[in-house]
Amino acid sequence: MSCSTCRSTSFVTFKHQALCGNCKKELHPGEAVDMNLVCINCGNEPYSRCYTQPGKQEVLISGLCELCFDEITSEPEEEGALEEPEIELPF
Numbered sequence: 001m002s003c004s005t006c007r008s009t010s011f012v013t014f015k016h017q018a019l020c021g022n023c024k025k026e027l028h029p030g031e032a033v034d035m036n037l038v039c040i041n042c043g044n045e046p047y048s049r050c051y052t053q054p055g056k057q058e059v060l061i062s063g064l065c066e067l068c069f070d071e072i073t074s075e076p077e078e079e080g081a082l083e084e085p086e087i088e089l090p091f
């Protein structure tokens with residue numbers, strides 16, 4: 001099957017909902033059966049990019065493969081990074 005709106009054959013998941021990977025239309029449960037699940041961020045098959053069980057469960061909730069999930073959630077906190085460096089005048 002493919003998306004009845006845009007004919008896309010890939011779908012993503014978000015909060016346990018299947019959405020068309022292209023137009024993000026909500027798909028009926030049976031509609032996504034033969035479609036390819038892809039990561040919402042990188043477009044790759046997500047389960048091959050998961051290495052833990054919680055990561056696989058996360059695919060259905062966030063739509064992200066584990067590698068993307070880690071990348072997005074592990075952004076370093078830049079507390080204090082906006083502070084002006086103290087400049088010492090050279091005299």
Ligand SMILES: [Zn+2]
Binds near residue numbers: 006007021
């Ligand atoms: Zn679509």
Ligand SMILES: [Zn+2]
Binds near residue numbers: 049065069
């Ligand atoms: Zn990904």
